[in-house]
Amino acid sequence: MTKPREPNGVEPSRSEDDIQRDQLGPRGVPGAPDPAKMTPQREKKTPKHxxxxxTA
Structure with a gap:
């Protein structure tokens, strides 16, 4: 018996990456905390000068 497929254009609730992260942990070590820190994207994209x- 196979799992029914979602119709085209509908995103699944969880990606394959999410499932693997649950099984293996964020760095491949089950149960380890995720050490990654996200920097604000807007600050990274905004030029300093x-x-x-x-104009034309």
Missing amino acids: VDPGH
Whole structure:
């Protein structure tokens, strides 16, 4: 018996990566805490010195 497939255009609630992370842990060590820290994306993308450039 097979699992019914989702129709096209519908995302599954959990990805394969989520399932593997649950089984193996964030760094391949089951039960270990996730040491990764996310930096704010907007701060990374915003240039420090804004040069508006030429208008035309």
